[in-house]
Amino acid sequence: MRWLLRTIKRKSKGNVSHVDETYEGGVLSIGRSAGQGLFLSDLRVALEHARIRPLKANRFRIESLIASGIRVDGSLEQAAGIGPGSVIEIGQNHLTLVKPPAGYDGAIEISEIVRKDDKAGAQYTNRAFTLKQTKLSKRGLSWILFAVLITTALAIPIAGHFIPGMSGKLRAMPVPDDGQWSAGTLQAAHHFFGEDCSTCHTKAFQMVKNEACEACHSVTPDHADADKFGLPELTETRCAFCHKDHNGLDGLVRTDQKLCQDCHTNLDERSNQKTTLRNAADFDTNHPEFSVELAGWDAEGNYTPRVEPLNSDLLVEDSNLKFPHDVHLDPSGLSAPSGKRVLNCDSCHVAEPGGAKMEPVDFETMCQDCHQLAFDQQAPGRQVVHGKVSEVLYMLDEFYANKALTGGYEDVAAPAVVRQRRRPGARLNRSESQEALAWARGKARRVGQSLFEGQACSVCHTVNQVTNGGDISWSVEPVRVAGHWYKKAVFTHQKHLTMNCVECHAAESSSSSDDVLMPDIANCRSCHGGEHSRNKLASTCISCHVYHIPASQP
Amino acid sequence: MHESFLTYARYRWLWVGLLLMAASLIAYIIHDPFDGPNGGTWLGYTLGTVGALLIFWLTWFGLRKRTYSASSALRGWLSAHVFLGTSLILIATLHTGFQFGLNIHTLAYTLMVLVILSGFFGVFVYLRFPNLITRNRSNTSRESMLEEIDALDQEALSLSDKLGPKVHGMVLRSIENTRIGGGVWSQLTAKDGAQKALDTTREMLDKLKDQGPKTQEMPTMFAMVDFLADAGGDDADKLRSLMDMLQRKKTLSSKVSKDIQYQALMEIWLYVHVPMTVALLAALIAHIVSVFFYW
Numbered sequence: 001m002r003w004l005l006r007t008i009k010r011k012s013k014g015n016v017s018h019v020d021e022t023y024e025g026g027v028l029s030i031g032r033s034a035g036q037g038l039f040l041s042d043l044r045v046a047l048e049h050a051r052i053r054p055l056k057a058n059r060f061r062i063e064s065l066i067a068s069g070i071r072v073d074g075s076l077e078q079a080a081g082i083g084p085g086s087v088i089e090i091g092q093n094h095l096t097l098v099k100p101p102a103g104y105d106g107a108i109e110i111s112e113i114v115r116k117d118d119k120a121g122a123q124y125t126n127r128a129f130t131l132k133q134t135k136l137s138k139r140g141l142s143w144i145l146f147a148v149l150i151t152t153a154l155a156i157p158i159a160g161h162f163i164p165g166m167s168g169k170l171r172a173m174p175v176p177d178d179g180q181w182s183a184g185t186l187q188a189a190h191h192f193f194g195e196d197c198s199t200c201h202t203k204a205f206q207m208v209k210n211e212a213c214e215a216c217h218s219v220t221p222d223h224a225d226a227d228k229f230g231l232p233e234l235t236e237t238r239c240a241f242c243h244k245d246h247n248g249l250d251g252l253v254r255t256d257q258k259l260c261q262d263c264h265t266n267l268d269e270r271s272n273q274k275t276t277l278r279n280a281a282d283f284d285t286n287h288p289e290f291s292v293e294l295a296g297w298d299a300e301g302n303y304t305p306r307v308e309p310l311n312s313d314l315l316v317e318d319s320n321l322k323f324p325h326d327v328h329l330d331p332s333g334l335s336a337p338s339g340k341r342v343l344n345c346d347s348c349h350v351a352e353p354g355g356a357k358m359e360p361v362d363f364e365t366m367c368q369d370c371h372q373l374a375f376d377q378q379a380p381g382r383q384v385v386h387g388k389v390s391e392v393l394y395m396l397d398e399f400y401a402n403k404a405l406t407g408g409y410e411d412v413a414a415p416a417v418v419r420q421r422r423r424p425g426a427r428l429n430r431s432e433s434q435e436a437l438a439w440a441r442g443k444a445r446r447v448g449q450s451l452f453e454g455q456a457c458s459v460c461h462t463v464n465q466v467t468n469g470g471d472i473s474w475s476v477e478p479v480r481v482a483g484h485w486y487k488k489a490v491f492t493h494q495k496h497l498t499m500n501c502v503e504c505h506a507a508e509s510s511s512s513s514d515d516v517l518m519p520d521i522a523n524c525r526s527c528h529g530g531e532h533s534r535n536k537l538a539s540t541c542i543s544c545h546v547y548h549i550p551a552s553q554p
Numbered sequence: 555m556h557e558s559f560l561t562y563a564r565y566r567w568l569w570v571g572l573l574l575m576a577a578s579l580i581a582y583i584i585h586d587p588f589d590g591p592n593g594g595t596w597l598g599y600t601l602g603t604v605g606a607l608l609i610f611w612l613t614w615f616g617l618r619k620r621t622y623s624a625s626s627a628l629r630g631w632l633s634a635h636v637f638l639g640t641s642l643i644l645i646a647t648l649h650t651g652f653q654f655g656l657n658i659h660t661l662a663y664t665l666m667v668l669v670i671l672s673g674f675f676g677v678f679v680y681l682r683f684p685n686l687i688t689r690n691r692s693n694t695s696r697e698s699m700l701e702e703i704d705a706l707d708q709e710a711l712s713l714s715d716k717l718g719p720k721v722h723g724m725v726l727r728s729i730e731n732t733r734i735g736g737g738v739w740s741q742l743t744a745k746d747g748a749q750k751a752l753d754t755t756r757e758m759l760d761k762l763k764d765q766g767p768k769t770q771e772m773p774t775m776f777a778m779v780d781f782l783a784d785a786g787g788d789d790a791d792k793l794r795s796l797m798d799m800l801q802r803k804k805t806l807s808s809k810v811s812k813d814i815q816y817q818a819l820m821e822i823w824l825y826v827h828v829p830m831t832v833a834l835l836a837a838l839i840a841h842i843v844s845v846f847f848y849w
Contacts, residue, residue, distance in 0.1 A: 043708065043711040043712055043715065044711060044726060044729065046719060046722055046723050046726060047719045047722070048719070066719075066723040066726065066727070067723055067724075067727050068723060068726045068727030068728075068729075068730040068731075069727075069730070076730070127733065127734065127735040127736045128735050128736060128737065128741065129734075129735040129741075129814055130741075130814075130817060130818070130821070131738060131741065131818050131821045131822060131825065132821075134737055134738050134741070135737075135738075136738050136825055138824060138825055138828040138829055141825070141828075141829035142828060142829040142831075142832035142833070143832075144829075145829050145830075145832055145833035145836065146832045146833060146835065146836045149833055149836035149837050149840065150836045150839070150840065153658045153661070153836070153837060153840035153844075154836075154839065154840040154843060154844070157844070158843075158847065161847070178844075178848070180656075180657050180658045181657065181658055181844040181845075181847070181848055182655075182657055183592075183593070183594075183653070183655070183657065183659055183845070184592075184653055184655060185655075197848055201847075201848035201849070204847050204848075205846055205847060205849065206849060207849040208849065242588075244589045244594065247589050247590065247592065251589060251590070254588050254589070256588040258588060259588065
């Protein structure tokens with residue numbers, strides 16, 4: 001085994017010279033004592049510091065003979081495999097293994113370690129003393145972060161918007177898409193299309209247009225006729241002026257009072273007195289008395305409801321029905337065929353499904369128990385229909401004609417042919433028939449008169465006698481109550497079930513159906529206040545009114 | 555009297571910052587938008603614009619600082635940077651209307667908060683560390699401490715060489731184990747290995763001692779030295795002065811490491827502050843563009 005040991009000397013001005021030595025032996029010992037294969041005079045080298053033994057061609061193993069070890073390729077080792085290219089540091093010496101030239105089995109270049117700083121503490125100063133000397137780099141980190149963020153948060157979503165079909169692909173993949181731009185949760189109803197931003201944000205750098213909203217909300221009516229009232233802003237305003245999405249699950253509908261106040265505080269002036277509405281600004285402090293819709297008819301008998309404020313002198317209900325609530329609500333009960341019966345509000349007034357309005361009162365199921373339409377003592381079970389006058393009269397005609405022709409009707413005022421009992425199928429002669437039917441017609445008219453004018457119909461209805469070509473008949477005034485009293489407000493009984501009916505409707509003390517039993521604003525104000533109310537239920541305009549008013553409610 | 559950047563011009567920028575915060579807060583309290591406070595109201599846009607302009611201006615300080623050396627002008631700028639940067643926390647928070655989410659907008663806000671918090675750390679070290687550094691160096695310089703360490707190493711080596719190869723090896727190892735400076739973590743934690751080097755030396759002495767009679771439980775290092783030196787009084791003196799040197803070297807290298815640590819701590823926050831600022835700029839651009847892209 002032949003070692004070439006080449007000592008490199010650095011001279012001034014960067015010149016280099018070298019001295020070659022040859023060592024013959026199996027193991028190359030390194031140290032500061034005499035007899036070492038490679039002698040290093042440095043005090044930092046132990047007398048016997050290390051040895052290099054060959055493994056195979058160009059592969060060696062270096063072993064430290066002292067505890068402090070040796071630095072091989074930068075790391076401190078007790079032993080390591082080395083070959084050409086390996087750098088060993090011992091004390092101030094740099095040993096570089098090189099490819100052995102011809103005739104040698106191993107070659108080492110020995111040079112003194114060149115420190116970055118040839119001044120004090122040279123032994124330490126080739127280590128980093130400041131952060132700047134480390135691999136940490138502000139600039140590098142900055143560029144990386146900037147590039148990553150601009151790419152993922154800006155470039156990719158923008159590309160997704162402009163390249164057809166790309167945004168869908170992005171959303172399907174676990175990569176950043178334009179969803180990261182969403183400023184907040186969408187309104188619940190918008191979630192089903194919310195992933196696709198371009199449903200609403202159709203064009204870049206343009207505010208969401210009304211057309212985007214109207215794609216679904218095509219039947220949403222305007223607030224009022226902009227031309228009629230000279231208020232063009234009613235139709236020119238963007239939907240999104242009020243409806244700002246990305247504000248939470250139920251943040252899309254404006255419920256603030258200010259929305260309405262802006263115009264309705266002085267709507268009369270604003271609309272140049274073209275409105276029939278009165279000014280309003282706050283439910284508690286600035287709201288007119290309620291108006292109710294009352295049934296009414298014009299001269300031709302067409303249904304023409306009228307609107308009256310609840311504090312009007314003209315507030316009389318004209319339903320053509322006679323009904324004293326106080327009598328019916330007698331707490332000691334009413335004498336019914338089945339005995340005493342106490343009626344409650346819900347005996348007659350049943351809320352519609354949904355609870356907004358009341359079902360119509362039904363005579364057959366609610367009244368007829370007591371108000372029976374019987375007409376003949378000999379047939380106590382028979383009642384006339386609760387229907388048209390002609391039907392009642394026709395029914396009476398039929399009933400008495402049958403009785404007269406069948407015979408056996410016990411009435412002292414009736415002719416003998418009517419009273420006479422006959423065998424079934426027995427025939428009357430012509431004059432007998434005429435006599436019987438004449439009686440029947442007369443009887444039916446008398447009973448009819450009694451029903452319409454006396455014991456039955458006129459109890460509740462306004463009945464007029466009319467003469468029709470010598471024959472008498474009757475007409476009943478049409479009955480109608482306002483189904484929807486507060487036309488411009490939304491009210492539901494469902495939300496007021498904790499109240500008793502009589503707390504709002506003074507039915508117990510009402511003796512006439514002329515009375516309007518709808519509660520006034522003072523009644524509502526006992527619980528409801530304006531938007532800023534502190535001791536009442538804060539209610540804004542939208543609590544009772546709507547903005548987009550359907551055309552059926554002018 | 556030295557005027558710090560905080561007290562610059564009688565707290566001028568503190569007052570400006572406070573005024574800015576008070577104005578924002580009052581506007582926020584008075585403003586009552588129908589859809590709740592958010593970045594899209596007129597006040598939201600206003601606060602956002604003020605905040606963004608502040609961020610750009612504060613970032614510009616970083617660029618400007620490089621070209622400035624005059625300390626007075628720089629101090630004024632730094633004072634403004636600190637106080638206006640602090641006011642940004644409130645301005646930006648009010649701009650959000652406290653609407654946070656997993657989106658680019660909140661990311662920009664988070665980065666901004668990180669930048670400002672790291673800035674607070676910077677203010678702290680700038681105020682505190684110069685004193686600590688001066689005290690630690692105790693009227694000498696890092697350079698001369700390193701020179702002394704070097705000299706001590708040389709002396710210790712030549713002394714130990716006379717005490718035999720075992721002691722020489724021990725000292726060599728001690729020198730090898732003392733690592734001043736180094737990577738980021740080494741600089742920040744001031745782990746110079748000097749203590750470890752000294753401990754190792756003691757351990758090795760302990761081992762040597764084990765070859766003798768085991769009498770004492772926890773003998774002091776010097777007792778061990780005495781024991782080792784039983785053979786001759788001359789060697790005992792040498793060993794004592796060797797241990798003195800190692801002890802002295804340990805003290806010095808700890809000081810240098812501490813010096814490096816202080817300096818590293820005075821700089822390390824910038825490695826958060828600066829890259830986070832640049833990241834914030836990117837997020838801010840994305841925030842502004844995206845808001846108007848999907849208006």
